[in-house]
Amino acid sequence: MQHLTPxxxxxxxxxxDLDKLWEDGKRLLLSDLDNTLVGWNHPHVPEELAVWLLQAKQRGFEICLISNNRGDRVQEFAEQSGLAAIAAARKPRPDAFLRAxxxxxxxxxxxxxxxxxxFTDIRGGNAVGIHTVLVLPIDRREWWGTRVVRRLEWFAMRSLVKRGLVIPDQSERR
Incomplete structure (x- = not known):
């Protein structure tokens, strides 16, 4: 289960905590797109996200999107947000992480x-030895394939919780 543990x-x-990451020597933020930064297939950069991205860049972080979504979707969002991007990444395979x-x-x-x-973001990041941060999904709407994987993820999450992983309180969600 270590390979699935964020x-x-x-x-x-x-x-x-961007300040803590910076103090720990982190300089590159790789991020999934759908249900991590915005809802699934959401076409625009919300103001709150634009502010967060600007703060991260001003802190000195470089940022790159890594998404399994199609190229046009990811590139359009990358252009709007001013980020580098790797689309059709085939996470959890290591190629896109290493390329970034x-x-x-x-x-x-x-x-x-x-x-x-x-199974994609955390497993892939852990496989190449990078610091992984799991976030709660933004929206319940997802691609059908992701919904299938979420059912399997539920069992893995139960096991991780038994091993001490603390799930964020969803009532405090922004």
Whole structure:
């Protein structure tokens, strides 16, 4: 279960302690898109997210989207948000994670992966040795394939909770 265990589990990207990550030597934030930064297939960058991205960049972080979604969807969002992006990433395969780190000249110990799924985002990030942050999904609407995987994820999450993983209180969600 170690490969599915996130280093942190928070409500949303807005609950990530960017100062602590910076102090720990992290410089590159890799992030999933759908249900991590915005709702599934949401086409626009919400104001709150734009502010968070700006704060992260001003802090010195480089940011890259890594999404399994199709290229046009991811590229459009990347252009709107001013972020680099890797689409059709095939997470949890390591290729996209390694490509992003290479593109930015960063090592695993300088990199963070933020995502809402254990089997893609967290497993993939852990496989290449980067710091992983699991967030609660933004929306219940998802691609049908993700809904199937969520059922399996539920069993894995139960096991992780038994091993001490603390689930964020959903009532405090932003």
């Amino acid at each position: 280093k942190e589990y928070v409500h949303s990207v807005y609950h990530i 780190m290479n593109q930015f000249g960063r090592r695993p110990e300088e990199t963070v992966m933020i995502g809402d799924q254990l």
